[in-house]
Amino acid sequence: MIRLSGLLARHSGLHRVFLANSGAEANEGAIKLARKWGAKHRDGAYEIITMDHGFHGRTLATMAASGKPQWEQLYAPKVAGFVKVPLNDLDAVAAAITSKTVAVMLEPIQGEAGVFEATTPFLRGLRELTRERGLLLILDEIQTGIGRTGRLFGFEHAAITPDIMTLAKGLGGGVPLAALVAHRDVCCFEYGDQGGTFCGNPLMAAAGCAVIEEVTKPGFLARVVQAGDHLANRLSALSHKHGLGEVRGLGLLLALDLRQDIATEVVDLARARGLLINGPRPDSLRFMPALTVTNDEIDRMIEILDGVLSVNGANP
Numbered sequence: 001m002i003r004l005s006g007l008l009a010r011h012s013g014l015h016r017v018f019l020a021n022s023g024a025e026a027n028e029g030a031i032k033l034a035r036k037w038g039a040k041h042r043d044g045a046y047e048i049i050t051m052d053h054g055f056h057g058r059t060l061a062t063m064a065a066s067g068k069p070q071w072e073q074l075y076a077p078k079v080a081g082f083v084k085v086p087l088n089d090l091d092a093v094a095a096a097i098t099s100k101t102v103a104v105m106l107e108p109i110q111g112e113a114g115v116f117e118a119t120t121p122f123l124r125g126l127r128e129l130t131r132e133r134g135l136l137l138i139l140d141e142i143q144t145g146i147g148r149t150g151r152l153f154g155f156e157h158a159a160i161t162p163d164i165m166t167l168a169k170g171l172g173g174g175v176p177l178a179a180l181v182a183h184r185d186v187c188c189f190e191y192g193d194q195g196g197t198f199c200g201n202p203l204m205a206a207a208g209c210a211v212i213e214e215v216t217k218p219g220f221l222a223r224v225v226q227a228g229d230h231l232a233n234r235l236s237a238l239s240h241k242h243g244l245g246e247v248r249g250l251g252l253l254l255a256l257d258l259r260q261d262i263a264t265e266v267v268d269l270a271r272a273r274g275l276l277i278n279g280p281r282p283d284s285l286r287f288m289p290a291l292t293v294t295n296d297e298i299d300r301m302i303e304i305l306d307g308v309l310s311v312n313g314a315n316p
Helices: 002-012 023-041 060-065 090-096 120-133 154-158 202-215 220-242 263-272 295-312
Strands: 016-020 047-051 082-085 101-106 136-140 164-167 178-182 247-250 253-257 278-281 284-287
Touching: 002 016, 002 178, 002 202, 016 023, 016 202, 023 060, 023 101, 023 136, 023 164, 023 178, 082 090, 090 120, 101 120, 120 136, 120 154, 202 220, 220 247, 220 253, 220 295, 263 278, 263 284, 263 295
Parallel strands: 047 082, 047 101, 101 136, 136 164
Antiparallel strands: 016 178, 164 178, 247 253, 253 284, 278 284
16 A cells, blocks of 8 residues: 555656545545645635536535536535636636635546547646635546556646646556545645545555556557557548547547437447447547557457448448
């Protein structure tokens, strides 16, 4: 536990780590930490500005923090305290800030929404705005963290550092492991404020250490960038062939716009041919292969997808 926490602190530039079991649990911890910080330093401020179409988990609080329209009335009454604004609209964020606001929380790339990036100017503007207004910046790096975008953390592309960051998914390399990571200046939890029976257990922490040590080896992230470029180029050629739309994303977190609501059919046909892909929205496919994926494996995937699109009739 101590070794993994040290690795995360050293590589992120942050200082304190709480290990958990899932991304939703890490995000719950981030929300709790921000609210306690607001109680101590912003006269009880507790509201968090989040993004339309964002996704932060499936607990009651993280569902309320998420911006999925279909969740608005699910499991009512919803947890209060989350104000939604459009992604990449800095003016909307500024207009939403009140005396009750304690933080802004977002994903560097909205994965569940269909792979939409927070732009570098927006992230830099958000970092400047939150500092000016005395607010915390929380980055949910559960999908983007641990090498997925070609950098160890997604925020590195914008050359900023958040006050609080959450990690999961890739951190465990397949085992249940997550982390709440924060700057020492905002860490106001007392011992016992946050806990969990299996949080930081040695087996999961050992897996996390192995992942971090592998991903930070010389050349590993450069290969992720190369693989991401190869995948993006092959998807772009496939899109041109079948009259599809744009390729979105960074590194090995990409999406293909199908321009039609055929994602479910494409996913089903691909699975029947031995290819597992994901349709996060009716008109888009999402691609998140293993960070160790080879060019040959990418080419095989494109070959299968090409056949599926030909059968499905992407150009009816």
